[in-house]
Amino acid sequence: MQQHHKKHPHLERLRKTARRVDVNGSSRILILSDLHMGNGGRRDEFRRNAGLVETVLSDYYQPQGFSLLLNGDVEELFKFPLEDIVTRWESMYRLFMSFSENGFFLRTFGNHDASLQDEQGYILAPYLLEAVRLVYGREEMLVFHGHQASIFLWETYPLVSRLIALFLRYVAKPFGIRNFSMAYNSRRRFAIEKSIYEFSNQEKIVSVIGHTHRPLFESLSKVDYLNYRIEELCRAYPDAALPEREYIESRIATMKEELSDCYRQGKRIGLRSGVYNNLTIPSVFNSGCAIGKRGITALEIDREKVRLVYWYNGRQSRKYPSDRDSTPMPLGQTGYSRVILNEDRLDYVFSRLHLLA
Numbered sequence: 001m002q003q004h005h006k007k008h009p010h011l012e013r014l015r016k017t018a019r020r021v022d023v024n025g026s027s028r029i030l031i032l033s034d035l036h037m038g039n040g041g042r043r044d045e046f047r048r049n050a051g052l053v054e055t056v057l058s059d060y061y062q063p064q065g066f067s068l069l070l071n072g073d074v075e076e077l078f079k080f081p082l083e084d085i086v087t088r089w090e091s092m093y094r095l096f097m098s099f100s101e102n103g104f105f106l107r108t109f110g111n112h113d114a115s116l117q118d119e120q121g122y123i124l125a126p127y128l129l130e131a132v133r134l135v136y137g138r139e140e141m142l143v144f145h146g147h148q149a150s151i152f153l154w155e156t157y158p159l160v161s162r163l164i165a166l167f168l169r170y171v172a173k174p175f176g177i178r179n180f181s182m183a184y185n186s187r188r189r190f191a192i193e194k195s196i197y198e199f200s201n202q203e204k205i206v207s208v209i210g211h212t213h214r215p216l217f218e219s220l221s222k223v224d225y226l227n228y229r230i231e232e233l234c235r236a237y238p239d240a241a242l243p244e245r246e247y248i249e250s251r252i253a254t255m256k257e258e259l260s261d262c263y264r265q266g267k268r269i270g271l272r273s274g275v276y277n278n279l280t281i282p283s284v285f286n287s288g289c290a291i292g293k294r295g296i297t298a299l300e301i302d303r304e305k306v307r308l309v310y311w312y313n314g315r316q317s318r319k320y321p322s323d324r325d326s327t328p329m330p331l332g333q334t335g336y337s338r339v340i341l342n343e344d345r346l347d348y349v350f351s352r353l354h355l356l357a
Helices: 009-017 047-061 082-088 090-101 114-118 151-155 157-172 186-203 222-239 242-269 346-356
Strands: 019-023 028-032 067-071 105-108 131-136 139-144 206-209 284-286 295-302 305-313 336-345
Touching: 009 131, 009 139, 009 186, 028 047, 047 090, 047 295, 047 305, 047 336, 067 090, 067 139, 082 090, 090 105, 105 131, 186 206, 186 284, 206 346, 222 242, 305 346, 336 346
Parallel strands: 019 131, 028 067, 067 105, 139 206, 206 284
Antiparallel strands: 028 295, 131 139, 295 305, 305 336
16 A cells, blocks of 8 residues: 655655656567676576577567667676676677667666676666666656665665675685575565565556566566466356366466465475565566576566566476466477466556555
8 A cells, every 4th residue: 555654765766867768559678687697607697598588589579679678687797707798798788789779778787787887888888777767658667676675785785795796706606605696585575575566656656676586467476476366266167157167177276286386485485475465556567587497587568568478498498387378489490488477458557556556
């Protein structure tokens, strides 16, 4: 619910200083975050999905006229020098910039690559911003990485970033300590999302973030969404005809399996819900990350719809369950496939936001 007593000065400043980009019913925009590009070596987490990212950008999104917005932590500067990253992935940078021909290419910075603000010769310097306001008529989607919601991280960033970088480069690497780019533990991720959720409802805008590596659609985590859809299908079952009942039974069985997997994983990772009050308001979206073990997630703003999608190697990854038409769409002969995890009309999202916030 709306909480006017809550103050979010960093997020309010972001909204005021963000670059405005007007979008309309014909706009097509891909939002991808948390690539964590390194030097191409063993410790480069991006390397595993680099071929997938390059292929979907060049063979799918660019030919279809999408603009591209990279939402922070594009480079992993805690571990690697910028010149090594740019040298290794120069062709990827050229591919990013080519999206300007479709409409625009922009990128925000995250906590792992905020030092780029001081790099005058950085190849993507002309496109580097802290936040972007996608203005859709009278509505607004504020795109920013998300670390700004952590007051401690924001106010101590210069010192903390130096300490982390020194540890990763000069302690973790020589002694073979494995490290991951996942932002914070579950409790801190939840706190960051909750702060952004409160701010978004207060301002009656949609916030699109990255940072936590956790895909969110309409403020719902995967667990919340599965519970919500199972309940919805159960309510529809009594009035359904026989063929539809069989479909509902099949969908519920599949979702129950996926929910069980989530809870089994939750025992290890400290599973937290994405619902921040009793009535979920669709004000926070998260594109996830591009360094998943099985594939990448991304957000598409496609004409008048918003969509969370999952790309993976169809020869190696299991099908990602969804109650939507989750039939994988192969991308030519590349071996990669795309699945729609969730989708809604933008007018529904904004209407629900205004009615409930």
